[in-house]
Amino acid sequence: MTGPTRHTRNEELLLARISAAAGRWHLGKRRATYAGAAHTAHAKALWNRGIRGLLTFVGYGRTSAPKVRDDARLDLYVHGMTVAVQGRIHVVRYDTTSVFRTGTAHDSARVDTVYTLTDVDGERVELRGLPEYGDAAAWRSEIQRGVIRAQLPQALAALDQGERLHFGGIWLTGEKVGYGEVGVRWPQVRHLRIRQGAIELDVDGTWQGLGSEVSEIPNVFVLRALVERLGPDGVR
Structure with a gap:
């Protein structure tokens, strides 16, 4: 039997x-803590508050700064998360x-998936898993579920009000x-x-490309959830 962890x-x-x-940002109850790697860079983007701003990330560009892996602590909460890296x-x-997903294939068996999130100050934070822990899939899934849970109802409400x-x-x-121009x-x-x-859509049984790479699409999992909800088999 082990005693309590000493910090x-x-x-x-x-x-x-x-x-x-x-607490300041009302993230709610802490759900889990993970170790990861992070790289930060100022977002080159224009933001608008409201649902169109949440789901539209204009002028997203890759940073030219060198990528240096810094060990990070990820704390996941009900309404968001914190990333502690380099004392910040x-x-x-x-x-x-806005969450962007990119993947780098190192060989035929391993793909390094990077999640780039924007924080409350509009700064980009790139998150990677650490091979020695192997739990990146768990925190990526939790982030996906949290963003869908928070943004899908807002998106559906905006569409019901006639927004694009x-x-x-x-x-x-x-x-x-x-x-x-094609819809x-x-x-x-x-x-x-x-x-x-x-990104491809099944239109009347035929897969058609939408001219976008997944790395260019913010919150692609929210987009997927909307397609499943708004298609003929979905329930509004």
Whole structure:
């Protein structure tokens, strides 16, 4: 039988700062803590508050700064998460963040998936898993569920009010989904899939590309949830 975990003074101070930041941004109850790797860079983006701002990330660009892996502590809460890296505490709220997903293939058996999130100050935080822990899939899944839970109802409400939503170059209304000037009506749309890094729609049984790479689409899992909900088999 083991006794309670003893924390160093520095660990106690870090935990206090994390808890204070989570409290200020009303993240709710802590659900889990993970170790990861992080890289930060200022977001090159224009933000608008409200659902169109939450689901539209304009001018997203890759940073030219060198990628240096820094060990990070990830604390996941009901309404968001904190990322403690290099002495800073980044706060991410699920209802306002934009999450971009990229993958780098190292060999035929291993793909390094990177999640890039925007924090409450508009700064990008790139998160990677640590091979020595192997729990990156768990925190990525929790982030996905949290963002869908927070943003899907807002997106559906905006569509019901006649608004047009954008996920990168892909747009949605209550009647259609499309890319550029081309759109198809929801009764024709069956499913959305990601194939070799590209977004495709099943339209009347035929898979059609939407001209966007998954790495260019903010919150692609919210987009997928909307397609499943608004298609002929979905329930509004």
